[in-house]
Structure formats: structure tokens, C-alpha cells
């Protein structure tokens with residue numbers, strides 16, 4: 001990810017500072033009382049300028065987990081010039097996202113989100129305040145409410161059929177299926193159709209949509225990147241040198257142009273005599289852009305104006321938040337199931353038993369599949385895709401587990417570490433879906449159990465969990481219904497059979513499998 005290479009570059013740059021000087025300036029922030037008697041969270045040793053940045057490495061969620069093991073569930077780090085509190089236990093998460101939710105509901109003004117999301121006029125990165133409250137209400141009620149989610153059932157079922165057909169086609173060609181690619185296509189197709197409808201929108205001269213896929217991938221990579229300018233403003237020139245500046249501009253321009261066309265197209269369809277429906281009525285053909293244009297017309301009196309930039313920002317948010325996350329969970333679920341054949345067989349028995357007569361799994365079958373839901377929960381417990389959630393910022397002076405946290409402190413909640421905390425979970429590092437059969441969690445309702453927070457919780461918790469649930473469940477159930485699976489890997493340029501999937505990770509907007517998931521799919525003949 002770009003942010004990692006930038007950090008590495010910074011480390012190289014500061015290496016010119018004599019090591020002796022660095023050692024002399026080493027500073028310890030270990031837990032201490034301030035002059036006013038308020039306790040600060042403990043900190044590891046930091047370096048001048050970098051603070052604790054160099055400790056994060058390529059897999060920050062793991063590095064922070066190790067640091068928390070020595071320094072405790074609430075730590076204070078300095079990332080460049082940014083003081084950052086890290087919460088790594090269920091108790092800390094509950095206090096931040098429930099007991100003191102209001103104080104922890106801000107978002108920092110992240111430079112890249114500002115650049116790519118119209119100055120923070122979206123939902124996910126908008127600062128806490130009246131605009132965010134209204135935009136969030138629109139999202140939760142009009143775009144992601146239960147009736148709207150149900151209205152996209154046809155889209156989900158068609159896209160699952162398309163996914164299964166693609167697997168069948170690639171499997172028939174005799175090789176391994178690149179399931180990672182197919183799952184990204186699947187979740188992107190669902191979000192695109194929900195957001196834009198069935199119109200065929202693309203970039204100029206983009207045969208097959210490859211250019212668009214790359215632009216979206218760049219967007220996902222950039223949105224949470226930390227440019228040097230933000231960490232150490234005097235090193236802002238590094239962003240131009242590494243190409244980050246140019247890539248950000250090109251990505252923004254490409255997506256902005258596309259969204260302009262989509263919105264103009266929707267506006268012209270509406271002015272051609274289309275009736276605006278009353279709030280709450282379900283019309284299968286209305287997509288998110290339609291809904292946002294409706295809200296702009298209907299909510300005028302409620303004080304919310306959504307101009308074109310607001311609509312573009314909210315749609316981009318939904319793409320950022322909703323695509324990689326769902327496909328990443330599906331990839332991890334398949335990897336864990338291949339590595340746990342007994343659990344794979346158990347889930348296949350459940351799915352095939354429930355949907356046998358129908359010849360495919362539909363959404364009507366999902367309620368009768370408790371093990372399917374348990375597998376998805378267990379996958380997210382071990383592999384929370386947004387491992388560190390989205391960074392928050394305190395809106396006022398507050399406390400966390402007895403430590404004083406000043407207003408405007410950045411807050412990172414390590415959902416990944418909380419899911420693997422051995423003091424909270426038995427056999428914490430093992431894949432045991434049965435734990436969620438014995439104690440089921442409705443993961444589409446966030447904030448029920450703070451040992452399990454892949455969707456965050458509280459005011460800023462994910463409003464899209466209910467949308468993600470049928471998207472993931474339907475795909476996983478159908479993949480297991482239609483095929484028997486085995487693993488295959490690339491090694492030394494050749495494809496090799498392997499009994500297990502390599503579960504090495506790569507950190508990004510989602511923490512995903514490092515190597516593409518290459519699997520052999522054998523059609524099940526029933």
C-alpha cells in the first residue's frame with residue numbers, strides 16, 4: 001500500500017540524522033501523571049520526528065496487537081505529529097463506542113479523504129456535526145433501511161447467478177479459478193447496480209471496464225493513505241516525488257467525471273416526466289442516486305440540501321465502504337473453509353440440505369442456515385476486514401479506562417486484536433464457527449457484543465451491515481451448494497496443488513489475503 005512505501009521512504013530520509021543524535025533524543029512516554037494529576041495512557045519509546053510510526057510496519061493491526069500486549073489495552077502513540085490513542089480490548093471498545101460514544105464520534109480531517117470525497121461532504125469521513133447527522137440519517141433510512149435492502153433482492157440473486165456461471169465457465173476451462181477476482185466483481189456489481197441502476201456507465205475508451213476497475217482499486221488504496229504532508233508537513237515534497245499527488249488527482253478526476261455523467265443522466269430521466277414517489281414507498285427500479293435526488297427534493301423543508309457534490313461524495317463513500325469489505329470476508333471464509341475440511345463439509349451439508357429441492361439457494365433459505373451465519377461471524381472475528389475500523393477523533397476532553405484523553409485526539413480501535421483477545425475468547429486463534437452456533441450474534445445489528453466489532457458500533461458504527469449480510473450469505477451458500485472446492489497455488493511460476501490456502505495478509509482499506517485465492521471448483525451434481 002502507498003502509505004507503507006512512504007513511511008519507508010521517510011525512514012530512509014531521516015537516516016541522514018546521526019544515530020547518536022536520535023538516541024539522545026529518544027523519548028519515553030510511559031504512563032505518567034500530568035502536572036494537573038490526570039493520568040496519560042502508557043506509550044512505548046518513540047523516535048524524534050517519527051514518533052512511533054516506525055513501529056507500525058507492514059501489518060499495523062498485528063504490530064499494534066503486540067504493542068498492546070506490553071503496554072495495555074489503551075496506549076498513546078505519536079504517529080509523526082499526530083497523537084493517537086489505540087484501544088485494544090472489548091472493555092475499551094465498549095467505553096469508546098457506547099458509554100462515551102458522543103465524545104468518540106468525531107472523525108479526523110484526513111487529507112486524502114478531503115481530496116477524494118469533496119472536502120468531507122460524505123458520511124464516513126465527515127466531521128461530527130449537523131451535516132453528518134443529516135447525511136447519516138439519509139443513508140441509514142433511505143439507502144440502507146430494511147425495505148430498501150429487500151428491494152435489491154433481484155439484483156443480488158442475478159449477480160450470484162452470474163458469479164456461479166463465471167466459476168462454472170472458468171472451471172470448465174480446466175484450470176484453477178481466481179476466486180479473489182470473481183468475488184471483487186460480484187460485490188462491485190451489486191454496489192454499482194444498487195447505486196447507479198442498470199445503466200451502462202464507464203470511462204471513455206474503457207473496453208471491458210478494466211480502466212474503471214483500476215481507478216476504483218486506486219481509490220480504495222488512496223482513501224486511507226497517509227501522505228507525508230499530513231505526517232510531517234516539511235516533507236510534503238515527498239508526495240510529489242512518489243507520484244502520490246498525481247495519482248490522487250487523476251483518480252479523483254476520473255471518478256468525478258463518471259459520477260457527473262451518472263447524476264446528469266438520472267436528472268434528465270426524472271425531468272422527462274418521472275414521478276417522485278412518496279417517502280418510504282418501495283420501487284424496485286430506484287437506485288441510490290434516485291433516492292438521494294428524491295431526498296434533495298423532499299427534505300428541503302427539513303433543512304437538508306444535497307447538492308451534486310454531496311451526492312457524489314455519499315456514493316463514493318458507499319463504494320469505498322461496501323465493496324472490498326464484503327468480498328474480503330467472502331475470500332477469508334473460503335480460505336478458512338478449505339483449511340478446515342470438517343467445517344466445510346458441515347456447512348455444505350446444511351446448505352445442500354436446506355436448498356436441495358430448489359436447485360439453488362435463494363434468500364428464502366438463508367434464515368434456515370444457522371451454521372452459515374456462524375461461519376461468517378467466525379470469519380469476521382478472526383479477519384475483521386476494516387481491522388482498525390475508520391479512525392475516530394475525540395470531540396471533547398474525555399476518559400478511556402481511567403486515562404485522560406484530550407479533545408481532538410485521534411482514536412484507533414483495533415477490532416482485529418479485540419476479535420483475537422485470548423482473555424475474551426477460548427481458543428482465540430482457532431477457526432471454530434460452533435462458538436457462534438452456541439451463542440448466535442445477529443451481526444447485521446451492530447454493537448451487541450464488544451468482543452466482536454468488525455462493523456464498529458455506536459453513532460459511527462457501520463450503517464451497511466444489513467446490506468452486507470445477504471450479499472455475503474447468498475454468495476457463500478451458493479458457492480458451496482454448486483461446487484466442491486480444493487486449493488491450488490502458484491509456486492515458482494507453476495501451478496501446484498496445495499492442501500492448504502496460504503493465509504498471509506496484506507493491509508489496506510481491507511486486510512485481505514496476500515495471494516489471489518486460486519481454487520479448483522468441481523460442479524456438484526446433486
Ligand code: HEM
Nearest residue numbers: 124321322325326386389390455456457460461462464468
Ligand atoms: C462486511 C462488510 C462491511 C464491513 C466489515 C464494514 C465495516 C465498517 C466499519 C468498521 C466502519 C466504521 C465504523 C466505526 O467507526 O465504528 C464502517 C462505516 C461505514 N460503512 Fe461499513 N462495512 C461493511 C459494509 C458496508 C456496506 C455494504 C455499506 C454500504 C452499502 C457500508 C457503509 C458504511 C458507511 C456509510 C460508513 C460510515 C458511517 C459513519 O461514519 O457514520 N458498509 N463500515
